[in-house]
Amino acid sequence: MRRVLGILGSRRFADLLLLSMAGWYALLLAWSQTSPLAIVQRIGTMWAFRGLYAALAVNLFACFLIELPRALRRSAPRTVPPGEFPPPGHEEVATPDWDGLDTAEVSLRRRAYRTRREGVRLVAERGRFAPVLGMLFHLILPLLLPAAVLSLANRQTFSMDVGEGEVVEPLPGGPRARIGVERIDPRYLGGEIYFTQLTAAVSVDGAPAREIRINDPVTVDGGDLRIVSMGFMPGLAISDPDGALLDRAFVKAGLFPPGTEAELTFAGSPHRLLTSFYPDAERGPDGEPRNATLNLRRPLLKVRAVRGKLPISTAVLSPGESMELEGFHLGLEEARLWVKLEWVRDPSAHLALWLCAAALMLLGAKVFWPRTTWIVEESDGGVRAARRVEAPAALSDEGGADVP
Amino acid sequence: MFPETALAIAALFAALAAAVAGLTQRERPSRYLLGTAALVATLGAIARGLFAGHLPKFGTFEESLACSAVILLHAAWVARLRGRAVPAGVAALVAALLLAHGLVFPRERLPLTISEQSGWLDLHVFAAWLTSAAFALAAGGSAWILARGGETAEAFLTRSLQVGFLFHSALMVLGAWYGLRLFGRAFSLDPVELLAVIAWLTEASVLHLRAYRGLRGARYAALGLTAVILLLLSFRLVVHLRPTSTYHVIDMALRIHS
Numbered sequence A: 001m002r003r004v005l006g007i008l009g010s011r012r013f014a015d016l017l018l019l020s021m022a023g024w025y026a027l028l029l030a031w032s033q034t035s036p037l038a039i040v041q042r043i044g045t046m047w048a049f050r051g052l053y054a055a056l057a058v059n060l061f062a063c064f065l066i067e068l069p070r071a072l073r074r075s076a077p078r079t080v081p082p083g084e085f086p087p088p089g090h091e092e093v094a095t096p097d098w099d100g101l102d103t104a105e106v107s108l109r110r111r112a113y114r115t116r117r118e119g120v121r122l123v124a125e126r127g128r129f130a131p132v133l134g135m136l137f138h139l140i141l142p143l144l145l146p147a148a149v150l151s152l153a154n155r156q157t158f159s160m161d162v163g164e165g166e167v168v169e170p171l172p173g174g175p176r177a178r179i180g181v182e183r184i185d186p187r188y189l190g191g192e193i194y195f196t197q198l199t200a201a202v203s204v205d206g207a208p209a210r211e212i213r214i215n216d217p218v219t220v221d222g223g224d225l226r227i228v229s230m231g232f233m234p235g236l237a238i239s240d241p242d243g244a245l246l247d248r249a250f251v252k253a254g255l256f257p258p259g260t261e262a263e264l265t266f267a268g269s270p271h272r273l274l275t276s277f278y279p280d281a282e283r284g285p286d287g288e289p290r291n292a293t294l295n296l297r298r299p300l301l302k303v304r305a306v307r308g309k310l311p312i313s314t315a316v317l318s319p320g321e322s323m324e325l326e327g328f329h330l331g332l333e334e335a336r337l338w339v340k341l342e343w344v345r346d347p348s349a350h351l352a353l354w355l356c357a358a359a360l361m362l363l364g365a366k367v368f369w370p371r372t373t374w375i376v377e378e379s380d381g382g383v384r385a386a387r388r389v390e391a392p393a394a395l396s397d398e399g400g401a402d403v404p
Numbered sequence B: 001m002f003p004e005t006a007l008a009i010a011a012l013f014a015a016l017a018a019a020v021a022g023l024t025q026r027e028r029p030s031r032y033l034l035g036t037a038a039l040v041a042t043l044g045a046i047a048r049g050l051f052a053g054h055l056p057k058f059g060t061f062e063e064s065l066a067c068s069a070v071i072l073l074h075a076a077w078v079a080r081l082r083g084r085a086v087p088a089g090v091a092a093l094v095a096a097l098l099l100a101h102g103l104v105f106p107r108e109r110l111p112l113t114i115s116e117q118s119g120w121l122d123l124h125v126f127a128a129w130l131t132s133a134a135f136a137l138a139a140g141g142s143a144w145i146l147a148r149g150g151e152t153a154e155a156f157l158t159r160s161l162q163v164g165f166l167f168h169s170a171l172m173v174l175g176a177w178y179g180l181r182l183f184g185r186a187f188s189l190d191p192v193e194l195l196a197v198i199a200w201l202t203e204a205s206v207l208h209l210r211a212y213r214g215l216r217g218a219r220y221a222a223l224g225l226t227a228v229i230l231l232l233l234s235f236r237l238v239v240h241l242r243p244t245s246t247y248h249v250i251d252m253a254l255r256i257h258s
């Protein structure tokens, strides 16, 4: 049992795994330059790859079990044998502002040292548990694997297109909440799809609206709801030859390029409508609409109506205008914006990131809070002090000696 | 020419001069030249930030300028100690290379697009600059070992790699967190992430070999340098990759909308 643990948690195995992982990722990188991301992702989740992750997790965990007792032993308080000054491993340090052990004690305590008296000496220590922190950092890493597996297995996503002013009731697979979009506010640089702003005021279950962005989600039903894209939606109404309203519908027009054709049919009408939307249109010399900017300012909808393959009529409508369709009337009532919202519920991903944050704290403490010991003793009229920092610290004046 | 472009060019020459002075171990001139380069690059980065109206992180030109400023400030701080001329000089050389690379790219001042407007992204970028600063000094530590050897040089390399590894880890965690906010996914095998993980695993391997396998001397210097090169390439290479393969091209003119 002990031998198996020793092999699984061996440092040699760790070295091998770390380098193999780096090699694997290098291969994936090469692939990503010749194949689409979806294929890279498929390769990345191949069994061999999963095996490597699992092996690393096992190795890390076993390593933790083996190394923790050692790290604890290394963290034990040490007594420095009296006599020799500076004691072996310590370096004498000048301390002009200490005139006795008491001032030294106060000053060191203020710097988060634990102090104790050993005979005529003051001993101060901090960062004693640095090796344990290092091993706890290693313990967190294998926990990321189950978190990642859970995230892949349980991640829920749902997208919905919501028009400005619209409220969407809960849908199967989506968040259990009524989502209303009160206002959508896009800004662009010039006439291009270069967004300098895209916000939507979203109200959840009738609560006061909160502004969300592409990278600033609102939490709904345990998931994050954010904007992923937007577009325009001209609203049309069709009435029959007697003037009775048959139906109302919105065409969903993408943002770019303006004038892309979208198709629409109405129940009760034999026509297929091929529509092109221009949010900020001017008419060219030929009377054809041309788009100036992507702002919803002067909307125009070009409609080509066909029956079967037969062209029936073509018209360019502003809001409030209508056209004849073999007796039917087709009117453009309004044009507004819509946003595509995506809801992602992935608590395991959040958990994994919290674990990472904890790992970072541990690593940070180990790097910036090395085990440091001070020995201070009285010497004719003043004090002398020696210090030992148990980590290389050659970036500052502390630690390593200068090279002549 | 924009003032920040002039400052970037001036910082490039000052950094090159500081590198020469450092590598030839002329301590005093190297200190002054490094201080000058750091000051000029910092002024350039601040000017750029003020003119563009945001943290200089958007486009290889301004990002390299700010990154070099952080590297040079850090190197100047280290060079104030005796005997640090070689590592600080190498860090100055790294900064000069970044500045030169940045100057090749479009320099127009652009407002941030929506995907770049976030304090989380600013933290991520800061972590990247600190990572580069630590690793530029690690390159210096490697050169120092190769030039003269000795315990102090090795401790310097170890410390730089440790600090660099810490900031690199922070950079990746912040990147994953921002990815979750922006794309709804923390990790996606995007080339920039693959490159970062490759460099990170290499750093961890070098630290391990040093910590428990007795890695010392020229071999340590060579492996440390390998980790540094991978780390620096992990970001600088991205703009040269197939544009459709990554979301991380920070130059608007080179970005592919998909």
Ligand code: HEM
Pocket: A009, A010, A011, A012, A014, A018, A056, A059, A060, A063, A064, A067, A130, A131, A134, A135, A138, A141, B162, B165, B204, B207, B208, B211, B212
């Ligand atoms: C993704 C995987 C790993 C990463 C990122 C990693 C990272 C690190 C880092 C940064 C250090 C600090 C080195 C230093 O003090 O200079 C370290 C130390 C160490 N690692 Fe790992 N490690 C990993 C996996 C492993 C595994 C699998 C083992 C077990 C065999 C292991 C065993 C050790 C040991 C024994 C130390 C020395 C601890 C000390 O002296 O404080 N590591 N590791």
